[in-house]
Amino acid sequence: MAYETIIVEVEDHVATIKLNRPDALNALNSELLRELGTALAEADRNDKVRAIIITGSPKAFAAGADIKEMSEKSYVDMYMSDYFGPEGGAIVSTRKPIIAAVAGYALGGGCELAMMCDFIIAADTAKFGQPEINLGVIPGLGGTQRLTRFIGKSKAMDMVLTGRFMGAEEAERSGLVSRVVPAKSLLEEARSAAEKISEKSMISLLAAKEQVNNAYETTLAQGLLSERRAFHALFNTEDQNEGMSAFMEKRSAQFRDR
Ligand code: HXC
Numbered sequence: 018m019a020y021e022t023i024i025v026e027v028e029d030h031v032a033t034i035k036l037n038r039p040d041a042l043n044a045l046n047s048e049l050l051r052e053l054g055t056a057l058a059e060a061d062r063n064d065k066v067r068a069i070i071i072t073g074s075p076k077a078f079a080a081g082a083d084i085k086e087m088s089e090k091s092y093v094d095m096y097m098s099d100y101f102g103p104e105g106g107a108i109v110s111t112r113k114p115i116i117a118a119v120a121g122y123a124l125g126g127g128c129e130l131a132m133m134c135d136f137i138i139a140a141d142t143a144k145f146g147q148p149e150i151n152l153g154v155i156p157g158l159g160g161t162q163r164l165t166r167f168i169g170k171s172k173a174m175d176m177v178l179t180g181r182f183m184g185a186e187e188a189e190r191s192g193l194v195s196r197v198v199p200a201k202s203l204l205e206e207a208r209s210a211a212e213k214i215s216e217k218s219m220i221s222l223l224a225a226k227e228q229v230n231n232a233y234e235t236t237l238a239q240g241l242l243s244e245r246r247a248f249h250a251l252f253n254t255e256d257q258n259e260g261m262s263a264f265m266e267k268r269s270a271q272f273r274d275r
Pocket of ligand 1: 040041042044045080081082083084085100101122124125126127148149152155156157158
């Protein structure tokens, strides 16, 4: 499928979606988020794809929602279109694992998009921020909620109220990103993580993602029960048998998603 604002490449089992509005530092407009939702749904449907990477350019993952697009809108426009609500929903409803590979600016909606992915690998050049306060607004795509869950109230308040940027080191120390790598090897590292994921059983990948996400939605007791039941259910799969047999036979497992 041809897209205007993103570039999608499928190589082996990994779909890489590159945000591609270089003149606007990949600012997220309605078209880009619509195309991203379509590409993610397509990757979810494509049996060949087992892991997804979302990335930007060396200068910017995404510098936020498109301020030029938003600037003319009224409350009624925003409310009636539920601005970026459905688009955000389409991203988080993707079932396959998504890695955000972030270099340069991940600001506002860009930081929020990275947080909607399953984990973030950051280049040492990455800069995260929620600078919406400088525009007389607040984050609107999860920044006040997800950032607080990731890095805690004090740091989230600091970021959201001052609008300051956080470098890659601080982001890793704070739990926002899973690892920091040299900028030149960002895509290589993300691909290698995605390929490692691709070797697993898709059944256990989907179950694992669901259960980790569940940790944000339930009480501890409900989450633990839900995890245990999903763990038990995996004993009804051929892949569980294959994984455990392979371990005992000292060979690598050949999962077949059954
Ligand atoms: C539209 C943007 C943009 C944005 C950059 N550009 N960010 N256009 N929306 N968010 C455009 C600039 O206008 C400029 O285009 C070009 O990209 C290059 O940007 P410069 O500012 O010239 O680059 P630089 O001096 O290097 O500064 C980089 C920057 C700065 C620090 C990232 O661009 C910046 O502060 N951007 C805005 C960041 C921001 O406030 N994000 C939050 C947005 S609100 P021209 O044509 O002028 O050359 C948000 C809400 C989310 O995200 C919730 C939605 C529901």
